[in-house]
Amino acid sequence: MPDRWKDYSSPGYDELIDKNGNPRRAADHVARWLDRLSDEDLKSRQQAAQLAIEQMGITFTVYSDKGNIDREWPLDIVPRVIDALEWSTIEAGLQQRLKALNLFINDLYNEQAILKDDIMPRALIESSSNYRTECRGLRPPHGVWAHICGSDLVRGEDGTVYVLEDNLRVPSGVSYMIENREVMKRAMPEVFRQCHILPVDNYTENLQRMLSSLSEQQNPSLVVLTPGIFNSAYFEHTFLAQEIGAELVEGRDLLVADDGYVYMRNVGGLKRVDVIYRRVDDEFIDPECFNPKSTLGVRGLMKAWRSGKVAIANAPGAGVADDKVIYSYVPDIVRYYLNEEPLIANVPTYRCENADEREYVLDNLASLVVKPANESGGYGMLIGPRSSAGEQEEMAENIRNNPRNYIGQPTLTLSTAPTISGERFAPRHIDLRPFVLQGEEITVTTGGLTRVALVEGSLVVNSSQGGGSKDTWVVRSAAPATQQQSQEQ
Numbered sequence: 232m233p234d235r236w237k238d239y240s241s242p243g244y245d246e247l248i249d250k251n252g253n254p255r256r257a258a259d260h261v262a263r264w265l266d267r268l269s270d271e272d273l274k275s276r277q278q279a280a281q282l283a284i285e286q287m288g289i290t291f292t293v294y295s296d297k298g299n300i301d302r303e304w305p306l307d308i309v310p311r312v313i314d315a316l317e318w319s320t321i322e323a324g325l326q327q328r329l330k331a332l333n334l335f336i337n338d339l340y341n342e343q344a345i346l347k348d349d350i351m352p353r354a355l356i357e358s359s360s361n362y363r364t365e366c367r368g369l370r371p372p373h374g375v376w377a378h379i380c381g382s383d384l385v386r387g388e389d390g391t392v393y394v395l396e397d398n399l400r401v402p403s404g405v406s407y408m409i410e411n412r413e414v415m416k417r418a419m420p421e422v423f424r425q426c427h428i429l430p431v432d433n434y435t436e437n438l439q440r441m442l443s444s445l446s447e448q449q450n451p452s453l454v455v456l457t458p459g460i461f462n463s464a465y466f467e468h469t470f471l472a473q474e475i476g477a478e479l480v481e482g483r484d485l486l487v488a489d490d491g492y493v494y495m496r497n498v499g500g501l502k503r504v505d506v507i508y509r510r511v512d513d514e515f516i517d518p519e520c521f522n523p524k525s526t527l528g529v530r531g532l533m534k535a536w537r538s539g540k541v542a543i544a545n546a547p548g549a550g551v552a553d554d555k556v557i558y559s560y561v562p563d564i565v566r567y568y569l570n571e572e573p574l575i576a577n578v579p580t581y582r583c584e585n586a587d588e589r590e591y592v593l594d595n596l597a598s599l600v601v602k603p604a605n606e607s608g609g610y611g612m613l614i615g616p617r618s619s620a621g622e623q624e625e626m627a628e629n630i631r632n633n634p635r636n637y638i639g640q641p642t643l644t645l646s647t648a649p650t651i652s653g654e655r656f657a658p659r660h661i662d663l664r665p666f667v668l669q670g671e672e673i674t675v676t677t678g679g680l681t682r683v684a685l686v687e688g689s690l691v692v693n694s695s696q697g698g699g700s701k702d703t704w705v706v707r708s709a710a711p712a713t714q715q716q717s718q719e720q
Contacts, residue, residue, distance in 0.1 A: 234654075234655075235270065235273075235654060235655045235656050236252075236266075236655075236656055237655065239252075239649065239655075239656055239657070239658065240658070241646075241647040241658040242644055242647070242658070243387070243388040243644035243645070243646060243647065244386055244387070244388055244389070244390050244644075244646040244647070245646065245647050245648065245649070245658060246258070246311050246312060246313070246386070246646055246647065246648045246661070247261075247262060247309075247311075247312060247648055247649050248262070248649065255312070255314075256314060257312050257313065257314035257315070257706040258312035258706075260422075260425060260426050261310060261312060261422060261426065261704070264421075264422055264425075265309065270654050273651070274654075276308055276418045276419060277307075277308050277418075277651055279417065279418045280306055280308050280414050280415070280417070280418040281303070281306075283413075283414045283417045283418065284303050284304050284306060284410075284414060285303060287410065287413070287414070288466075289303065289304040289407070289410050289414075289466065290302060290303055290304060290466050291304055291407075291463060291464075291466065291694055292461070292462070292463040292464075292465065304407060304410070304694075304700070305685070305694065305698070305699035305700060306411055306414060306415075306699065306700050306701070306702070307650045307651055307683060307685075307699055307700070307701050308415065308418055308419065308651070308702075309648065309649050309650060309651060309656065309701065310415065310701055310702045310703070310704045311648045311661060311663070311678075311681040311701045311702070311703050311704065312704045312706055313678060313703065313704070313705050313706070314705075314706065315429060315705050315706060315707045318677070318678070318705045320574065321384070321392060321575065321665070322665075322675045323574055324573070324574030324575035325380075325382060325575070325665055325667050325675050326667065326673045326675060327565060327569065327571065327573070327574050328382060328394065328397070328561065328565065328573070328575065328667075329377065329380050329382075329667045329669050329673060330568075330569065330669070330673060331561070331564050331565040331568045331569050332377060332380070332397065332399065332552045332561070332564065333374065333375050333376055333377055333669060334374070334564075334568040334569075335552060335564045335567075335568060336376040336377065336548070336549055336551060336552050337370065337374045337375075337376060338568075339356060339362070339551060340366045340367050340368065340369055340376075340548060341367075341368065341369075341370065345564070345567055345568075348567075350560075350563055350564075350567050351557075351560050351563070351564075355556060355557065355584070355635070356551065356557075358635055359551050359554050359557070359604075360554075360604075360605055361400070361513070361548070361550035361551045361553060361554060361605060362548070362551045363513060363547055363548040363551070365520055365521075365533060365547070365548075366546075366547055366548035369537060369546075369548075371445075371542070371546045372444070372445045372446075372542060372670075373444070373445075373669075373670055373671055375546075375669050375670060376545065376546040376548060376549040377399040377545050377546070377549040377552065377669070378441060378442075378445070378544035378545050378546070378668060378669055378670060379402055379438075379544065379545055379666065379667075379668055380397060380398065380399050380402060380666070380667045380668075380669070381397075381398040381402030381403070381404060381405070381664045381665070381666050381667075381679075382394050382396070382397045382398065382664070382665065382667065383395040383396050383397075383398070383662055383663070383664050384575070384662065384663045384664070384665065384679075385578070385643060385645050385646070385662045385663075386645065386646035387643050387644065387645075387646075388643070388644040390646075391576065392575060392576075393575065393576050393577060393578045393643070394561070394575050394576070394577055394578070395578055395662065396555060396558055397552065397553060397558060397561070398553060398664075399545060399549050399550060399552050399553040400512060400513070400545065400549065400550040400553050401464075401509070401510050401511070401512060401545065402664075402666065403463075403464040403467055403510075404467070404664050404666075404680040404682075405434060405467070405471070405666045405676070405680065406466065406467035406470040406471060407467070407680055407700060408431060408434075408664075408666070408676065408678070408679055408680040408703070409431055409432060409434060409435070409470075410470075411680070411700060411701070411702040411703075412430075412431050412432065412702055414702075415702040426704070426706055427706060427707040428704045428705070428706055429677040429678070429704075429705045429706070429707070430677065431676055431677050431678060431703075434666065434676050435471065435474035435475055437668055437674045438471070438474075438475055438508075438668060439453070439474075439475040439476065439477075440670070441544075441668045441669070441670035441671075441672075441674075442475065442477075442506045442508055442542075442544060442670070443506070444670035444671040445506050445542035445544060445670060446505040446506050446542055448505050451505035451506050452478075452495075452502060452503060452504050452505045452506070453475060453476070453477035453478075453504075453505070453506045453507075453508065454472075454477050454478045454479070454480045454485070454495060454504050454506075454507055454508070455468055455471060455472040455475075455477050455478070455479050455480070455507075455508045455509075455510065456480055456481070456482065456485070456507050456508065456509040456510060456511055456516075456529075457469075457479060457480070457481060457510050457511070458481070458510065458511050458515070458527045459481055459527070462510070464510065467510075468510050471508070475508075477508065478495060478497075480495060481527070482511070482516075482525075482526065482527050482528045482529050483526075484496050485504065485507075485529045485532075486501075486529065486530075487529060487530065487531035487532060487534065487535050488501070491534070491535055491538055491540045492504075492535065492540045492541065493507070493529065493532065493535050493540065493541040504541060505541065505542065506541070506542045506543075506544065507532075507541060507542070507543045507544070508544050509543055509544070509545070511527050511528060512550075513547050513548070513550060515527040515528050516528040516529070516532055516533070516543075516547065517529060517530065517531065517532040517533045518530055519531055519532075519533070519534070520532075520533040520534075521533075533547065550605075553605070554604050554605060555602050555603070555604045555605070555638050556582055556584065556604050556635065556636075556638055558577065558580070558638075559577065559580040559582055559638060561573070561577060562576075562577055578640050578641070578643065579640065579641060580638050580639070580640050581599075581638060581639040581640070582638055583630050583634040583635070583636075583637040583638060583639065584634050584635045588639075589630065589634050591639070592630065592637070592639035593627055593630060593631075595615070595639070596613065596615050596618070596623040596626060596627060597615045597616065597618070597623060598615050598616060598641075598642060599613075599615045599639040599640060599641060599642060600612065600613065600614050600615060600639070600640045600641070600642050601613040601615070601626055601630070601637055601638070601639050601640075602637065602638055602639075602640070603629075603636050603637060604635070604636045604637065604638070605636075613626045614642065614690060614691075615642060616642055617690075642690075645660040645661065645662065645690055646660070646661060647659055647660055647661065648661050648681070648683065648701060650683055650685070650699075650701075652687075657687065659683050659684055659685060659687070660683070660684045660688075660689065660690050660692065661681050661682065661683045661684070661692065661701065662681070662682050662692050663678070663679050663680070663681050663682075663703065664679045664680045664682065665678065665679030666679060666680075677705045678703030678704065678705045679703055680700060680703070681700060681701040681702070681703045682694070682698050682699070682700055683698060683699045683700060683701055684697075684698055685697060685698060685699045
């Protein structure tokens with residue numbers, strides 16, 4: 232193997248290279264292709280990818296004390312490869328999970344059978360900051376509340392795939408998954424002609440079809456509701472609106488008229504809106520119902536939604552299942568509603584609201600990962616082995632003051648993938664966010680957004696905290712490439 236592989240060794244499971252230093256079956260072709268590239272050629276391919284990102288205007292926003300900073304999207308051109316046979320099991324597990332979660336949410340806002348049967352404590356739901364009493368008695372189209380879900384997956388040291396968390400409020404990142412593929416086809420076109428890499432560009436078609444299924448109209452009017460240009464995911468909002476043929480709107484562009492329907496203001500007057508794909512949190516979507524100071528939402532929107540005069544995805548209140556304490560009950564939720572065993576396991580989780588489990592977490596802060604129930608982006612968490620005594624003491628105080636708000640988990644040795652580091656490949660920890668859609672039917676992206684911790688040894692993959700990304704290739708390793716297969720890309 233070339234010198235760039237010298238001393239390459241993963242601390243756990245590597246997605247591309249096995250423990251004997253050989254490419255895994257699905258990655259065999261791409262690994263050998265990478266080996267044929269000279270150092271200069273590999274460098275030029277990475278530069279070509281960065282140039283494409285610049286030309287395509289792919290950016291994300293980082294919030295800091297110095298203001299909001301737009302940065303070019305970070306992409307490492309060494310792909311993350313998954314065998315299609317393994318992916319079929321993961322896909323089934325993700326479909327199972329979202330189906331059960333939607334049954335759970337619908338039950339919480341209606342019969343509450345799971346609480347009456349003591350599968351979950353009632354106090355846990357009533358104390359959830361994302362449980363919206365305003366949604367009681369509602370049954371959205373198809374009984375679905377979380378129409379778009381981004382569940383984060385990780386692989387442990389033994390190769391087992393776990394769900395790390397579920398994102399059911401306004402999950403982001405899918406546009407970067409699609410754009411990563413476009414950039415990679417520019418930087419490595421010959422590989423796509425030689426490998427059977429399953430496509431990802433059908434997501435927007437599935438999204439448009441799913442959103443349309445929420446309305447009884449033949450050709451429903453769709454809008455994407457954005458908080459505005461300063462939101463970190465604004466690039467994605469504009470991308471998705473364009474791809475699904477929807478108008479990109481802010482709250483000030485919409486109004487609820489006297490007839491109870493939602494209308495969009497435009498140069499031709501008012502146009503009725505049938506479905507809102509909202510990228511604004513519950514708290515800000517309707518100042519009449521939630522935060523009265525919000526300027527991001529639409530006054531009267533909840534009333535229009537409750538009366539069935541507009542559909543909203545994800546539905547208000549869906550975030551109750553986004554709570555990391557409730558996450559720990561998902562295996563029970565799957566068994567309760569589907570009478571099935573979960574196809575993908577949770578990471579073992581300790582609930583700090585439980586006295587015995589709380590004491591275990593407090594006694595083992597130096598070795599555990601501790602997370603608050605409703606934060607995202609890696610904020611507010613403690614990674615025990617990389618924390619200071621002061622940080623551990625601060626977390627211990629937070630747990631004692633509000634035990635319901637925290638969970639503890641073992642520190643997993645996340646799987647790695649080769650990543651360009653100078654003129655060498657270095658193992659860097661990764662996770663994966665596939666995207667699942669549910670309306671009349673359930674669909675799953677082929678792969679997802681692979682996020683990579685670019686700092687050696689780091690477990691933090693979030694782009695807002697210095698992480699990068701990789702294109703995710705689901706590969707039919709046994710199938711020869713054909714002209715038809717290459718056209719699918």
